[in-house]
Amino acid sequence: MERFVDVEPGVRLWAEAIEPTGPHPGEPLLLVMGANSSGLVWPDDLVAQLAEHHRVIRYDHRDTGRSTATFEDAPYSIVDLADDAIAVLDAFDVPRAHVVGMSMGGYLVQLMLLDHPDRIATATLFCTGPLPFPASSSAPAVPGPDQALLRLWAELDDPRDLQGEIAWRLEHWRLLNGSGTLFDPAEFRALEERVIAHSGRHDPVVAHARMDTDGMERGAELAGVTVPALVIEAPEDPAFPPPNAGVLARSLGEGRLVRIPGMGHAINRTVISPLAAAILTQTTRTAAAPA
Numbered sequence: 001m002e003r004f005v006d007v008e009p010g011v012r013l014w015a016e017a018i019e020p021t022g023p024h025p026g027e028p029l030l031l032v033m034g035a036n037s038s039g040l041v042w043p044d045d046l047v048a049q050l051a052e053h054h055r056v057i058r059y060d061h062r063d064t065g066r067s068t069a070t071f072e073d074a075p076y077s078i079v080d081l082a083d084d085a086i087a088v089l090d091a092f093d094v095p096r097a098h099v100v101g102m103s104m105g106g107y108l109v110q111l112m113l114l115d116h117p118d119r120i121a122t123a124t125l126f127c128t129g130p131l132p133f134p135a136s137s138s139a140p141a142v143p144g145p146d147q148a149l150l151r152l153w154a155e156l157d158d159p160r161d162l163q164g165e166i167a168w169r170l171e172h173w174r175l176l177n178g179s180g181t182l183f184d185p186a187e188f189r190a191l192e193e194r195v196i197a198h199s200g201r202h203d204p205v206v207a208h209a210r211m212d213t214d215g216m217e218r219g220a221e222l223a224g225v226t227v228p229a230l231v232i233e234a235p236e237d238p239a240f241p242p243p244n245a246g247v248l249a250r251s252l253g254e255g256r257l258v259r260i261p262g263m264g265h266a267i268n269r270t271v272i273s274p275l276a277a278a279i280l281t282q283t284t285r286t287a288a289a290p291a
Contacts, residue, residue, distance in 0.1 A: 004066075005059070005091040007084050010074070014039070014066035015059035015088050022052040026283060027121050028094045029054035032085055034103025034127070035208035038065035038195050043267055049276035053284060054098065059088050063207035065199045071207035078104070079215040081208075082111035089119060098283040100124045103239065103265065104208065106248075107131060107216065113225045113252075114218055124279050126232035127265045129244035130251045133219035140247045146238035149175050157206045165202045166192055178236030178264025187269060222251040229255045230282040232275070234263035 001019070004012045016039065017028075029050055031042050039058035050056050060067040061081055070076070085108055089097055098121045101109030106128025113123055133139030145153075152172055160168055166189065173188040196202045229252045233245035249257035258278055263271045 003091070005088050007062075007087040011062060011068045011070055013059050013062065013068070013084060013088065015057060015091065017092055018047055018051045018056040018058075020051055020053065020055050021048075026054055027097055028089075028092070029056050029098040029100065029279075029283060030085065030089060030094075031056065031058040032099060032101040032105035032108050033058070033061065033064075034105050036064060036205040037061070037103075038198060040065065040195050040198050041191065041267075043191075043269075043272055045269070046267060046272045046276055049273070050279060053280055057088060057092055057094070057097070059085075060199075061208070064205055065195070069207070071210065075210075075212065077212035077214060078107065079111060081211075082108040082115070085109075085112060086116055086119060095119070096121050098122045098124070100279055101126075101128065102267075103127045110222065111216075111218070113227055113229065114221050117225070117227050120227050122282050123227055123229040124232065124282050125229065125248065126245070126275070127234050127237050127240055128248065129240045130222060130248040131219040132217045134217045139219065140251070142244045142247050143241050146175070146241070149238050153209070156209060157204050160204070162196075162202045165204065166196075168204075173266055175238060176265040177268060178234075178238055178262075178266075180236035180262030180264055181268055181270040183266075184268065188266075219251060222248075222255075223253050225253040225255075227254060228282070230278065231255055231257050232263075232278050233257060233259040234265060235259060236262060236264040239265045 001017045005015050039060045042058050047056050063069045063071050099109050106125040109123050110131050129142050169192045174183050177183040231245050231249040249255040260274050
């Protein structure tokens with residue numbers, strides 16, 4: 001089921017709910033994607049495996065996919081994007097859900113854990129790091145993105161025609177994928193062609209790189225989180241390299257850490273099954289108490 005969610009006047013988000021296929025589904029599961037990425041970046045095979053146990057909801061952030069592009073006229077912050085995720089749950093009449101966040105989506109899930117813990121049954125975060133700690137605190141040190149990736153990001157909004165944009169995105173995925181698993185250009189070309197067809201445009205999405213990040217320095221608050229949280233380490237991730245995942249798991253009050261060998265910052269076909277298994281181990285390991 002597809003629908004549009006009105007999150008504030010003039011801002012609508014595309015969202016999709018995939019009904020469960022198994023006989024005894026648990027609470028719904030919300031997928032929160034990373035920066036500048038449509039919800040269609042969640043692979044259908046992954047969604048199908050999760051839907052064996054849950055109603056799965058995915059959506060397009062503002063300025064991605066079919067959602068309203070507002071940043072140029074009405075800039076927003078990363079905190080607004082976290083509130084959008086809650087609005088999506090409201091639109092589907094979901095009082096509480098398992099929530100899975102990748103990359104920037106992991107930051108959004110951390111904000112949701114701090115501000116809306118009653119809406120989250122369990123949290124799974126991967127290819128991400130902890131929210132920044134206040135400058136006055138003794139924050140744990142974590143490494144930043146690989147230099148090659150930073151150089152490519154500097155070209156993010158360069159003008160390109162359709163084929164040039166697809167070629168740039170493929171190079172981006174190649175770097176994100178890392179060398180721990182096979183990178184198949186055809187797999188990611190098909191993904192980007194589908195994303196472009198879904199959104200009806202091929203120009204670069206850059207809004208999230210320009211967002212106001214005020215309100216993010218809340219890493220010290222993560223120790224108070226009581227919602228069960230799983231952090232998945234991707235050892236070949238060039239955007240959030242180790243020990244980002246380990247620091248995040250230790251920062252969370254109820255955090256635990258698992259590792260998917262060879263995984264980078266891309267959900268390729270090699271890692272779909274172990275990723276789904278890790279998420280489902282988290283969402284089905286205990287019977288969640290009623291809200």
